[in-house]
Amino acid sequence: MSLYEKLINHDEKLALIGLGYVGMPIAVAFAKKNIDVIGFDLNKEKISLYKSGIDPTKEVGDEVIKTTSVEFTADESKLQKAKFLIVAVPTPVNTDHTPDLTPIIGASEIVGRNLTKGAIVVYESTVYPGCTEDVCIPILEKESGFRCGEDFKIGYSPERINPGDNVHRLENIHKIVSGCDTESLEEIKNVYDIVIEVGTHPVSNIRTAEAVKVVENSQRDINIAFMNELAMVFDRMDIDTNEVVDGMNTKWNALGFRPGLVGGHCIGVDPYYFTYEAEKLGYHSQIILNGRIVNDQMGAYVADTAVKQMIAAGQAPKKSKVVILGLTFKENCPDTRNSKVDDIIKELNTYGIEPVIVDSWASEHDAMREYGVTLTKLEDVKDADCVIVAVAHNEFKSLSLKDIKAMFKEGNDNEKVLIDVKGLYKVSELKASGMRFWRL
Template sequence: MNFSNIYLELIAGQAKLALVGLGYVGMPIAVEFAKHVPVIGFDINEKRISEYRKGIDATNEVGAAIAQTTVDFTADASRLKEARFIIVAVPTPVNEDTTPDLRPIEGAARTVGENLSPGTIVVFESTVYPGVTEDICIPLIEQYSRLKCGVDWKIGYSPERINPGDRVHTLTSVVKVVSGMDEESSREIKKVYDIIIKAGTHPVSTIKTAEAVKVVENSQRDINIAFVNEVAMMCDRMHIDTAEVIEGMNTKWNALGFRPGLVGGHCIGVDPYYLTNAAEKLGYHSQIILNGRKVNDSMGAYVADAAIKQMIEAGMAPKKATVLILGITFKENCPDTRNSKVADIINRLQEFEIDPVVADSWADSDVAKEAYGVDLVPADDLPKADCVIVAVGHKEYRSMSMMQLKKLFKPELSDSEKVLIDVKSLYRKDELEASGMRYWRL
C-alpha cells in the first residue's frame, strides 16, 4: 500500500481530507484545509451541521468565513470512506472523579473503523495521555474496519493548539507538533499539515511523545496559574493588592506574566488529570500537578466566599441580597462555556441560599441551561443589584466606566454599600478607590 502519494493527491484535488468532530478545534481546521484541498466535515451533531451549512458559526472561531467555505458538511459517517486523510478532533473530558472520559474518542475510533478505506492515514488531535492512540484507538479501528494498521492504513498524532477566542495565536500561526507511527507516515503527515501551518511543523520521534507534549504544556500552565492564585490568597490575607504585586514582579526580565483567575475550559482544567492518571497507573503519584489542580479548582468557592464577606461587611444580609454575575464562559470574548469555573461561584453562593442572577451576551442560553441549570438574563432585563461579580473579562465588561458599573446597583444604596467583585482585575485600582464603592479583586 502506497501512503507517500497522499499529499500530492490532496493538492491535486484527487483525494479528500476528512475531519471527524467539528467543534472549537475541528471546524477551524476543516475550514482552513478547505482553502487548499477537498474537505469533508463530519459531526454526529445534526443541528451543528445544519447551522454550518447555513453559514452560522456558533463557536465564533471562523466567523463570516463559514459562509464562504467549501467544506462538505455532513452527519453521514459513510462519507468518511471517500477520504484518504482523516483527522479526529473530538472532546476528551474527565469524569466526576477526574479520571479520563475516553468515550468520545472511543466512539470516534469506532466510527472511523466502520468507514475506513484502505490506504488512509488517520491522525488524532484530541488531547489524551501517552498511549491512548496506539493502545486504545488502533485496536478499535482494526476491530471495526478489519484492516491491519501499518499495512492497510497508518496512524499519527498531532496535538491541537487552538486557543478559543484568540485572534493572535491562531491555527496557522502556531507551530504544530506532528508524529506518525513510522517514518513514511510521519513524513506524509508533516507535509499535509504544512499546507496550512504557516508557522511550520515540529516532528517528534513517536506518537507517545506527541501525546505527552500536549498534556505537559497545559499542566505547566496550570501549575503557574495555581502559583499566582495561591499568591493572591496570601496577599488577600495580608491586605496587599495582588495585581500591583504582579505588575511589579513583571518588571523583571524572567517573570512569566501569569495572573490569578478561574481555570476552566477544555484544556488547562482537564489535561493535567490525563497526565497524572496515566502516571498513577505506573505507580507514580503527582506531587505538584495535583496540588496545583486542587488550588485552581478551589478558586470559584474562594471568590464566592469573598463576595459574601464583603456583603456582610457592607451591612447587608447576603441571603436577601441581589447578586449579579457578569459572565459564565470559561474565558473572555468567547462563547465557550465548557468546564466554566464560574459555575463554582454560583454553586457556592447557592450553598448559602443565594440564587444569583447571571448574564453573558457571549454564551448560548440553551447551552448554559443544559450544562449548569442557569437561566441567562438579557442585559436589558437585569435587576438592580446589591453585589456585582464581574467574573469574565469580556470586552464589554472591561470597557465599563465606574459610572456604568454603579448603574448596575440599586439606586437607594450609598456608594460604600455597593459591593463590586472584580475577579479578573479589569479595573484600575485608583478608579475603584475614587468610586467610593466597596470592591474586592483577586
C-alpha cells in the same frame, strides 16, 4: 504518488471528525488551500447551522462559513471517500477526574467502520501518553478488519488552537506532528504544512507528541495555581496581587502569569490525563495534582469572599441580589464547557443565593443544559446588591465604574459590593468610586 500529492491534485479527500472549536477551523483552513474537505459531526443541529452559514463557535465567523467549500455532513458513510482523516473530538474528565474517553472511542468506531485501505488517521484530541496506540488503534483494527502499519497508518498531532484568540491562530502556531513510522510521519508533516504557515515540528513517536500537549497545559496550570495561592495569601496581608505582579513583570525573566479561574477543556482538564497515566505506572503526582486542587477551589473562594464583603457592607446575603457578569470559561468566547463560574454559582447557592447571570457570548441553550441557569441581558440588570465581574468579555471591559454603579439599587455607595475577579479596574479608581470592592 504520495497521499499529500493526491490531496493537492484532488485525487483524494481529507476529512475532519468533530466540528467544534478545534475541528471546524482546521476543516476551513484546508478548504481555503483548495483541498477537498469533508466535515463530519454527529450533532445534526450543528451541521444544519454550518450549512446555513452560521458559525456557532465564532472562531471563523459566519461569512467564512457561508463561502467555505467544506462538505458538512452528519452521514458517517461520507468518510469512506476520505484517505486522510483527522479526529478532533473533546476529551473531558469524569466527576472523579479520570479521563472520559467516550467521545474518542466513539469517533474511533465511526472511523473504523468507514476506513479504507491506504488511509492515514491523525488524532488531535488531548489524551494521555499511550492512548492513541493502546486504545484507538485496536478499535480501528476491530471495526475495519485492517492492520495498522500494513493497511492503514496512524499519527498524532495535538491541537493547540486557543478559542477566542484572534492573534494565535491555527496558521501561526507551530504544529507538533508524529506518526507510527517514518513514512506516515513524512506524509502527515507534508499535509499539515499545507495550512501551518510557521511550520510543523516532528517528534520521534506518538507517545512523545501526546506528552507534549498534556505537559504544556500542565505547566500553565501549575503557574496559575502558584499565582492563585499567592492571591489568597496576599488577600490576608492586605496586599493587591495585581500590583505585585505588575512590579514583578518589570524583571526580564518574569513569566507574567496572573491569578484567575482556570476552566475550559484544556488547562483545567489535561493535567488529569497526565497524572492518570502516571499513577497507573506507580507514580503519584507531588506538584500537578496540588496545582489542580488550588485552581479548582478558586470559584468557591471568590463566592465566599463576595459573601464576606456583603456582610461587611451590612447586607443580609440571603436577601441580596447578586449579579455575575460572565459564564463562559474565558473572555470573548462562547465556550461554556467546564466553566469555573459555575463553581461560584454553586457556592453562592449554599448561602441561599440565586445569582443573576449575564453573558451575551454564551448560548442560552447551553447555559440551561449544562448549568441550569437562565441568562439575563445586560441592559436588564438593575437593583443589584453585589456585582461579580467574572469574565473579561470586551463588553464588560468597556464598562466604566459609573456604568457598573448604575446596576446597583439606590443607596449608599459603601453598601454596594463589587467583586473584580479579573482585575479590570485600578485600585485608585475603585477607591474613588466609593463602592466596597475586592479584586482577585
